[in-house]
Amino acid sequence: MPAEVLRAELVGLAGRLAAGTYELLVLVGELDARGTWSLWGALSCAAWLASACDVEVSTARSQVRVARALRDHPALDAAMRQGDVSYAKARVLVPYLTGDNAEVLVSLAESTPAGRLGAAIAAWSQRHDDREAIERRQHAARSLSWRTEPDGMVTITARLTPAAAASVCTTVDTRVTRTHAPAGASLTQQRADALVAALTSGGSVTTEVVVHVRPDGNTLADGTPLSDNAVASLLPEGFVSLLVHDSRRHPIDASPRRRLPTRRQRRLLDERYPECQHPGCDARTFLQYDHIEPYGRGGPTIVVNLRRLGGTHNRARQAGGP
Secondary structure, X not given: OOHHHHHHXXXXXXXXXXXXXXXXXXXXXHHHHHOHHHHHOOOOHHHHHHHHHOOOHHHHHHHHHHHHHHHHOHHHHHHHHOOOOOHHHHHHHHHHXXXXXXXXXXXXXXXXXXXHHHHHHXXXXXXXXXXXXXXXXXXXXXXXXXXXXXXXXXEEEEEOOHHHHHHHHHHHHHHHHHOOOOOOOOHHHHHHHHHHXXXXXOOOOOOOOOEEEEOXXXXXXXXXXXXXXXXXXHHHHOOOOOOOEOOOOOEOOOOOOOOOOOHHHHHHHHHHOOOOOOOOOOOOOOEEEEEOOOHHHOOOOOHHHEEEEXXXXXHHHHOOOO
């Protein structure tokens, strides 16, 4: 099968699956509204759905939630019917829909990739909801749980406030960068090892958590929104660094001749290049600083000659690759 035909088949099948999922949800919503599942001995619509359709109860509950939202919010129904909002997006979106914000949030979902929709909704909430109410909700929602899986492994799930999560994640990734990785270990495996070491080996790790404060809101380096109150609580022990921009809103750079970028330059580059700059790569973690004109050939260590690349692409370039 030629590559273009394979691509067309995959895209077409994905579209048909999305249309089928929408039709399924419409039927689930009708069954839920009628309540006839109770006549068949089920305790809930989700329980009947899980048994009759052979799916996990958690999956059935998610389908019922989305099906109810389709009946309550015409904007969501229209977007899913037309294929503009996928079921994956709807699952993220539904818990935050109200009669007042449904049209706006559905429009946001239409223009946002599924993997970034959660952060986009959180950023919208920071701009439009009461900040103190958000913090109370986040504080009340913090949790830590674990369960044993069939293979004997233990899955730990943590829900943390943005500031607390930033400290934990930065500590883990700092340990990863400072520890020699076992042969063949993936990034997720290295992070697991780093988390265990951080919790059980004692000692401390000095890390830097970067918070971007902009006119349209505050965010962590990965885009997670942070409230003004959370930023204010960090100020007594924080270091404030200003990035001055020119008339075209480009950060202004001034640095001495040196091989490695300064801390200020690194912050600026982190802001300018959140993803790997190698064509087709969207990696956002463990990026390295690279000279566009190689330093060995006289390339200066200034922002206009620097970018961020993933480790694999940076090493390949240093070895003579593109």
